[in-house]
Amino acid sequence: MVTINKSGNKAYYEQLVLGIKEDILQGILQPGDRIPSVREMAKQLLMNPNTVSKAYKVLEAEQVLVTVKGKGTFVRDSGTLPRNEMRIQQLREQFDDLVVEARHLQVTSQEIIDWVQASEEKLGGHGE
Structure with missing residues (x-):
């Protein structure tokens, strides 16, 4: 389950976003699972x-979550969604920046x- 590093460099909301995505990738959260309400999650x-x-x-x-008014917030079935090419391009640019920083610090390929x-x-080895 999601944990927040209160002394980390990353904003809390970013940690929560990544934590939920990680739980989905690890199978902890499945498509259709209801996640805690905002108040419940804040309390936890x-x-x-x-x-x-x-x-x-x-x-x-x-499009990771979907909220149904009066019912809650649920994990969306990502298998039915097309690839988000714009988000992938943004991710690629961030990755390129990280590689530049790593190489500058003499991290090898x-x-x-x-x-x-x-x-x-x-x-869990979900790569290709």
């Missing part, structure tokens, strides 16, 4: 409800590959 994680709401809105915009593989293994 000891966070401000506005922060949780912001994360949920980001996840809805990215093999180390970067090892990092990617370790991340894939952590997520």
Whole structure:
């Protein structure tokens, strides 16, 4: 389940967004699963409800979650959605920036590959 590093560099809402995506990739959350309400999640994680709401809105915009009025917020079945090419391009640009930073710090290409593989293994090997 999602955890928030209160002393980390990443904004809390970003940690929550990534945490929910990671739970989906690891099979902890399945399509159709109801996730806690904003208030419930805020209470569980000891966070401000506005922060949780912001994360949920980001996840809805990215079509990860869907909110059904009066019923709750659910994990969307991503298998039925087309690839979001615009978001993939943004991700590619972020990745390129990270590679520049890593190489500037004298991280080798093999180390970067090892990092990617370790991340894939952590997520249960969902890579191709």
